[in-house]
Amino acid sequence: MATQGKQRRLHRSLDGKIFGGVTIGLGEYFDIDPVIFRIGFVALAFVNGLGVLLYIIAWVILPKKAKNIYNTKIHEYAATK
DSSP states (O other), rough: OOOOOOOOOBBOOTOOOOSHHHHHHHHHTTTTTTTHHHHHHHHHHHSSHHHHHHHEEEEEEEEHHHHHHHHHHHHHOOOOO
């Protein structure tokens, strides 16, 4: 679960996101399938509405995952060729 030499950070992921990237980021951080977190948020939303509130709070608080600028520049260059 823990990676050596690499610091894990909790963030919102922009890769494969459905809505805000919160569950993908949580899944990457805890090394769990994001569907588990989606089910949890939906279940809490139906039980007492807390799931929606928690998701919005996480969406506001969690930073977006930093993009790898080096890979982005390579893909932009390759697209122009």
